[in-house]
Amino acid sequence: MKIFVVRHASAIERFFWNGDDSERPLDEEGSNQSLMIAKYFSDTKLSSIFCSPAVRCQQTIWPTAQQSGTKIELSNSLSEGSTSQTNGLLEKLAQTKNSDTSSILCSHGDVISELIRSLTLNGMNTPKRKGFAKASIWELIFLNGKIESGFYHETHVS
Numbered sequence: 403m404k405i406f407v408v409r410h411a412s413a414i415e416r417f418f419w420n421g422d423d424s425e426r427p428l429d430e431e432g433s434n435q436s437l438m439i440a441k442y443f444s445d446t447k448l449s450s451i452f453c454s455p456a457v458r459c460q461q462t463i464w465p466t467a468q469q470s471g472t473k474i475e476l477s478n479s480l481s482e483g484s485t486s487q488t489n490g491l492l493e494k495l496a497q498t499k500n501s502d503t504s505s506i507l508c509s510h511g512d513v514i515s516e517l518i519r520s521l522t523l524n525g526m527n528t529p530k531r532k533g534f535a536k537a538s539i540w541e542l543i544f545l546n547g548k549i550e551s552g553f554y555h556e557t558h559v560s
Contacts, residue, residue, distance in 0.1 A: 404504040405495055406443070407540040409514050411435035413458040423482075428461045435537035438557040440465035442539060448472045449503035452491065454480040454510060462537070463508040480509040485516035492517065496544040514540065518552065527551040 411432035419426045428436065439462065448470045453459050455476045467474045479487035488509065495505050509517075515534045521542070522528060526549045533554050541553040 403496065403498060403501045403544045405492065405542045405544065406446075406504060406506045407514055407517065407542060408439060408463060408506055408508045409511055409534060409536055409538050410454070410456070410459045410462040410508060411439070411537040413536075424456045427457050432458065432462065432537070435557055436462045436465050439463070439537060439539070440469050442555070442557055443506070444469065446470075447503045448506060449498070450475065450495070450505045451508070452477045452480060452495075452505065453508040454478075454482070454513075456482065456510070459508045459510070463506065466506065480507055480513060482510040482512060485513050488513050488517050489520060492542075493547075496549070497547045511536075521549050521552060524549060528554070530554060 479491040
């Protein structure tokens with residue numbers, strides 16, 4: 403089974419945003435990155451998309467959800483600062499028996515970096531480089547509910 407973990411795309415800088423941080427939207431670069439993410443997933447059969455309630459995360463994954471016809475489920479477990487709750491959601495998804503489809507989790511840099519650190523400590527093989535750039539994707543491979551390997555992918559806007 404594959405679970406993809408997507409970091410939200412580029413958003414308006416916190417310094418320039420006067421409103422609630424959870425309402426901070428994507429900037430122009432982030433909007434383009436969200437389309438590149440949708441292109442990345444164009445041939446992937448999705449069973450579920452879970453997303454942080456933050457607007458920038460929802461905007462990041464919306465084109466993918468629209469293209470695939472998959473509903474976005476908002477989850478506080480993916481909110482900024484909720485690193486301990488994210489592992490529980492991932493473990494629940496990893497137990498899913500349908501290996502023909504994949505799930506996506508869209509979250510924040512702090513959550514994703516802690517998740518990858520935890521998975522690595524629990525035996526995840528990462529044969530290539532690691533990273534946490536905005537609009538990046540981690541492809542996590544599970545076998546019988548256990549993490550096997552993780553692959554880091556960057557999306558590039560040309």
